[in-house]
Amino acid sequence: MPRFWLVSTVLGAVAALATAGSVLFQGAEWEWRSSFLVGGEFLYLRLDGVSALFLALLAVLGGAGAVYASEYWPDKAHPRSATAGRAWWNVMLASLAFVLVTSNGLHFLLAWEAFTFAGYFLITLDRHRREVRAAGWLYLAASHAGTVCLFAFFAAVASHNGSWELGPMREHTDLAPFFWLALFGFGLKSGMFPLHIWLPSAHASAPSHVSALFSGVTIKIGIYGLVRFTGWMPVPDIAGWVIAALGVASAVLGVAFALGQHDLKRLLAYHSVENIGIILIGLGFAVVATATDGGDWGRLALAGGLLHIWNHGLFKALLFLGAGSVLHATGTREMSRLGGLWRAMPWTASLFALGAAAISGLPPLNGFVSEWLVYLGLFDGAIARGPIAWPLVLAAILLGVTGALALACFIKVCGVVFLGAPRSRAVTHAHESGLAMRAPMLVLAAGCVAIGLAPVVFWPAVATAVGAWRPGWADAATIVPDSLFALSWAHGVLAAVGLAAATWLWQRTRRGLQRAVTWDCGYEMPSATMQYTAGSFAGIITGWFAWILRPQRHAHCPVDVFPAAAHFEEHTPETVLEHVVEPAGAAVMRLATLVRRLQHGRLNAYLLYLIVGVAALAAVVLLEDRP
Amino acid sequence: MIAALEIILRLAGWLVLAPLLPGIINKVKAWVAGRRGPPVLQLYFDLARLWRKSVVLSTLASPGFVAGPAIAWVAIAGAALLLPLGPAGAVVGFRGDVLLLIYLLALARFGTAWAALETGSAFEGMGSAREVSYAVLAEAALITAVLSLSVHSGSITLETMLTPAAGPGAVLLAGGLFTVLLAENCRVPFDDPNTHLELTMIHEAMILDHSGPPLAVILHGAAVKLLLFAVLLTEAVLPVGAMPPLAGTGALLAGVLAVTVGVGVVESLLARLAFRRVPLLLTTAFLLCLFALLVAWKGGPA
Structure with a gap:
């Protein structure tokens, strides 16, 4: 039965991916109206570029997560919840897909509720732990605060239009104020700062394949709502600025909070806040561009933001699956108890490192491509020196700061979890995960590398989505490719030469190699507890952000010539x-x-x-x- | 074919000339202190000696300990190739290449900081933490500097950005970029390349456990990075790209030499800052670049 479920889920995912691909790469839109009523309304399904972009991501992560779950959450270890997990997984995928394709407000709300509930049951699969139940309740309560706003939003739009059916309605300018309801409802689901309150605990407590789906797709559905309705509906003049400002705040503060975390999965969850911020920067400035000069720079920013949706889905799911493998092997998410895992888990360590480099926006991987597009948009807007250029400059600088902070954070994670000496016995018994857990990670990593090395191949898909967002922008395909082509070349050369140099230097090093204890200034017996910890590594930066992180310190400092026990503990609250x-x-x-x-x-x-x-x-x- | 040949020649130029700079800096420091100092070519000898040696590796280190420096070296060399060389222009240039340059430097940082954490040594952890933390502020300053050049020239391609240089904001930008150069290359007053007290270092603390060829690669990469920043600073201040070929080349060389001597003089006259003051100095650098941006903004098109 589990095998049948797995095969059918993966086949469904492949079919959805193929459908989305045909829309994205061939530009064919797909529309269907039912002749029967569901809930008093005719079904009205539509798959255009925007929907297909998200559907493709859903298909990839849904399939990969299902394969991963077959080993990570098997019937043998979880006899009660494994079956429930499979059922809710499919409810989740189906309702998410329905949200993406439906063009009827009522059905949208129904599917929205369905996936919210499916999400709740997936988060609380392991519900005998108190913290999991608490996280589930917080998620459910926060989601419904958002859903209330969406009910109001869709009801208001429906009563204004006289029909629940949705579609482009930019000429109804009196609908603009309803945008704020949508912003709150969708923003809460997307986890933007400061509406992210539910996100860290839900992502940390859920089983890792669920965290991957949540972080990769579910929060993006909030972004889908914003992209969809900023494209279809009129928005207030200030809307773009608000989205962009929320994006900048999410990006910088998300990564600052991530640096303060000691729990591996909670840290990754805060990075979702950061990346949602980057996506929102792209979207926000695209809205600004349409409201002001409508320049090409807005298209670039939007394309970067949309591509970042894919990219973040791929590398964040990869990282969550990697964290799941660590959790599976060691039984702990606490970074201060890990260390030196690369020896026991070489596959997981290398794939996690690749994901870490990608999320830090480093070339030649995919994170850099989308951030580069957003930068191009911001720079182009800034050098036009229009009246709106100053905020673009500010956003570009803060985007750079975010990148550097993310790099610091992921060096910390990789170093503390995978490098150095094991900090506890949990690590010494660790083992590499099996093929069913490694294969999905390999697929996701391959996706990261493919978008990084050949962004030109994926550009038409993004351009289709940009064109679907605003019909006048359908020519987006023509504005970048030259430099994107050059970037592809540069990335290819960089990857090839980098690999060659690393291999060559390793071969050269192995000649006459001796192993010795780590040089600790002449100290002969360095121990694992003497290593730098995650907290001390991030200490400099969390010090800069102490005004908002408000870390709680419990220190018992050593005193006198012969000090007794000492103790130091620091914790960053929500x-x-x-x-x-x-x-x-x-x-x-x-x-x-x-x-x-x-x-x-x-x-x-x-x-x-x-x-x-x-x-x-x-x-x-x-x-x-x-x- | 000719383009490939030019790339190889330029790369050779970068790689061969770079180790001169630390030698010049050390010579300047020796002069100021009234010593004779090591020969200018000392780093070449050191690199050759290190390359011949075999490696002692920490028992905890993975292959990443060696791969990190190799990737960092490739990234720095790639970033150097992107820079235009005065009147000769750039050999590869495209819209947005300047961002690739900045992020290649970030990739190099990732490689070295990763390698530093391989050994589980507290000192290397400390150095790595300082490196990635201060880089946050340095990166903000660098992006602001790049923005000011972009706004002044109306372009985001390195070659066209650097041809007119910074214009009226040049002095401000020079101050800001010079400070970033000192920070990114771990020179006094941010770091002391001479000290051997691990607690007070950044870059030197990160490479405590490296030996033999990997150490040679790290040291050479650091030299290329210094040359890269010196060239970038010179071209951002002087419009060497717009000069006639001979004068431009001369000006570029003189500029790089002046920057190098300047680093030596700063190193002779200043002491290393306390670590809690480092963010202040980097913020000053950021503000200088921001004022340069303001000047470029109000200065009208180039």
Whole structure:
């Protein structure tokens, strides 16, 4: 039965990928209306460039995650939840795909709810742990806060149009204010700062293949909503600026929070916030471009943002699967207990390193290509020296800062988890994962390398999506390819020469090689506990960001000539959740408690309320009547 | 064919000339201190000696310990190839190549910092952490500098960006880029290439465990990176690309020499900063570049 499930899921994924590919590369749009009613509405499905872009990513990650799950979450180890996991996985994939193709607001909401619930059950597959249940509840509550806004949004649009059907409606300029509802609802799902409160704990507590799907696709569905409805609907003039500003904030603060984490998967989750930020920078400035001069730079920024959706999906899923392999092998996500894993898990270590380089935006991998396109857009806009150029300059600088911070963070992760000496016994018993867990990682890594080395091949797909976003921009295909072609060449040469040089130097090193203990300034017996830790590695940068990270320190410093036990602990809290949302929630509860005092069961007081109420009404009426 | 030949010739030029710079710096420092100092060609001798030696490797190190420096070296050499050389222009140039240059330097940083963490030594961890942390500020300054050149010239291709140089903001940009050069190449006042006290170093602390050919590759890569920054700084300040061939070449060489001597003089006259002051100096560099950008902005088209 599991094998049948696996084969059919992978076949479905391949079919979806082929469909999406035919739309993206041949430009054929696909439309279908049903002759029967579902929930009182005719089905109206449409697959255009924007939908196909996301559908392709969904297909790749859905298939890869299913293969991974067959070894990572097998029936033998999880007799109860494995079956449920498979069922909800398919509900999730189907409802996500339906969200992407439906053009009916009501069906959109139904599918949206379906995948939210499927997501909840997938996160809480391992529900006997308290933290998992808490993460699931937080996710469910936050998702529904967003869904409320989406209900309002779609209902408002439907009542305005007289129909639930969706489509381009840019001429209805009075719909523009509803954009803010969509921004909140979709933004919450996408995990942009400061609406990311649910994201870190959900991603960290879910099984790793689920984390990969969440980070790779589900949060992108929030982005899909924003891309879709900024393309179809009129937006307020300021909308682009707001999206871009949220993007910049998400990018910089996401990576800053990531640096403060000690939990491997929580750290990766915060990097999703960062990458969502990069995508939003591209989208936001594209909206700005359409609202102002409509220059080519907006197309480049949008193309970069859209390509980054694919790229982030690929390398973040790769990293989450890698983290899952580490968790599977060692039983811990705590980085301070890991170290030196490359020896036991060479495949996982190398693939994770590739993903780390890709997410840091390093050439010749895919992360650089999309960030490069976003940069081109920002630079082009800046050198036009228009009135809007200053924010572009600022965004470009902060994008650079984000890249450097991400690099620091991933050096930290790779170094602490895979290099050096094992920090605990958990590592000494680690083992490499089997083929079913390595194969999906290899596929994703191949995707990262392919987009990095041959971006020209994938450009037509992105150009189709850009054209579908705004019909006037259908000629986007013509504006980059020359330099993109040059970049492909440069990447190819770099990869070939880099590999050759590394191999050659390794061969040269192996001649007469001696092994010795690490040089620690003459110290003869360096031990694993003397290694630099994740916290100390990130200490300089988390110090710079202490104003928002608010790290909690518990220090017991050594004193006197013969110090007794010493102790130091630092923990970065969920600042937005603990310092903003929870106090606000507590205030609401206090207010509610106060109001409840009015309700005490004493009849004479109730009569008094009635009299006071009637008197007040009478006063209002009398005062109104007077000319 | 001719293009391939030119690429090889240029690459050879970069790789062969680069080790001269540390030699010149050391000579300048010796002069200022009244010593005779090591020969200018000392680094060449060192590299040759290291290349002949065999390697002692930490028991903890993976092949990445060697691959990291190799990839870093390739990245730096690639970045150097992207730079135009005064009147001769660039051999490969395309829109946005300047970003590739910046990110190739980041790739080099990834390689060396990765290799440093291979051995599990606290000192190397420390050096690696400092390197990647200060690079954040240096990168902000570098991108701002590039933006100011872009805005001034209206282009994002290195060759056309650097041909008119920075114009009126040149002095500000020179100050900012020179500081970035000192930080990125681990010179005084950010780092002291002479010290052997591991606690106070950045770059030297990262390579404590490297020996033989991998160390040679790291040292040579560092020299090429220094030359790269010297050329970039010269071309950003002087419009060498717009000069007649002979004058341009002369100006480029003189500029690189002046930068190198400047590094030596700074190193002789200043002490290394306390680490908590490093971010302040780098922020100053960023502000200088930002003011250069402002000048380029208001200065009108090139």
